[in-house]
Amino acid sequence: MASSILVTGGTGTLGNLVVPMLREAGRPVRVLSRSVREVGNGVEYVQGDLLKDEGIEAAVAGVRTVVHLAGGPKGDDVATANLMRAVAAAGVEHVVYISVIGANRVPLGYFRAKSDAERVVAESGVPWTTLRAAQFHDLVLNVTQKMARMPVVPVPGGLRFQPVDAREVAARLVELALGEPAGLVPDLAGPRVYGMGELSRGYLRASGKRRPLLPVRMPGKAGKAYRAGDNLTLEGATVGTRTWEAFLAERVSA
Numbered sequence: 001m002a003s004s005i006l007v008t009g010g011t012g013t014l015g016n017l018v019v020p021m022l023r024e025a026g027r028p029v030r031v032l033s034r035s036v037r038e039v040g041n042g043v044e045y046v047q048g049d050l051l052k053d054e055g056i057e058a059a060v061a062g063v064r065t066v067v068h069l070a071g072g073p074k075g076d077d078v079a080t081a082n083l084m085r086a087v088a089a090a091g092v093e094h095v096v097y098i099s100v101i102g103a104n105r106v107p108l109g110y111f112r113a114k115s116d117a118e119r120v121v122a123e124s125g126v127p128w129t130t131l132r133a134a135q136f137h138d139l140v141l142n143v144t145q146k147m148a149r150m151p152v153v154p155v156p157g158g159l160r161f162q163p164v165d166a167r168e169v170a171a172r173l174v175e176l177a178l179g180e181p182a183g184l185v186p187d188l189a190g191p192r193v194y195g196m197g198e199l200s201r202g203y204l205r206a207s208g209k210r211r212p213l214l215p216v217r218m219p220g221k222a223g224k225a226y227r228a229g230d231n232l233t234l235e236g237a238t239v240g241t242r243t244w245e246a247f248l249a250e251r252v253s254a
Ligand SMILES: NC(=O)c1ccc[n+]([C@@H]2O[C@H](COP(=O)([O-])OP(=O)(O)OC[C@H]3O[C@@H](n4cnc5c(N)ncnc54)[C@H](OP(=O)(O)O)[C@@H]3O)[C@@H](O)[C@H]2O)c1
Pocket: 008, 009, 010, 011, 012, 013, 014, 015, 032, 033, 034, 035, 048, 049, 050, 051, 052, 068, 069, 070, 071, 072, 079, 098, 099, 100, 101, 133, 134, 135, 136, 137, 139
């Protein structure tokens, strides 16, 4: 029987798509989660916490491939260092890590932690593959929904995104996990670059809401980096096919 693939973050937005795809490919899957869960659909759950460094040894025992998707707004560097210590000690043969486009450029804590986590993976001695993806449609939807709760929707000038469908990111990660370690692979972005105003207008149209938009200026180094497009990959990326409009048509009704 093929050995289990451990998926950290297997309960999240991306992980919920990756896990069934790995099962369809015939691979047994183990998921690390902070909460206790019953075995289901051939998926085994191991309780653990990457930030608290708990339960990781048991999760990686006997596993050849780890797909590391667990993440949060803070601490991905620490969580990844804890994971990679256990992964190296367990003799894992391939780690696949999901990072974000601009990890090495955008001067914000989340991006810095992703960049540090990338380095920990690359320097672990374990063969690795890292994919940097653009923001998922789900995240952009969350942001535009929250902004649309305000009477006036702020639109930071120069802020652009290349939102990508999480299903396309999941499919690429599964392909990478079933292949050989490949190092840093080409970034994965969505099919179009949108200004923040376009994204908000698309959401408002799809949900049948009307709100005035208010241009605002993003201050500081982060604002400068975003205006320079440091969170984008305009050349050399693998480009997904599903657009923001197609995602909205599927997920948002007026
Ligand atoms: N969302 C985006 O637009 C985007 C873009 C590029 C890259 N990424 C990266 O893609 C990954 C997945 O993102 P997502 O949007 O699917 O995240 P998500 O829906 O917020 O899910 C986060 C996952 O991480 C797990 N997790 C969080 N803290 C943990 C801890 N201390 N120990 C163990 N597990 C922990 C959670 O598991 P439990 O709650 O079950 O413990 C959950 O499965 C992240 O690494 C993120 O940085 C996201």
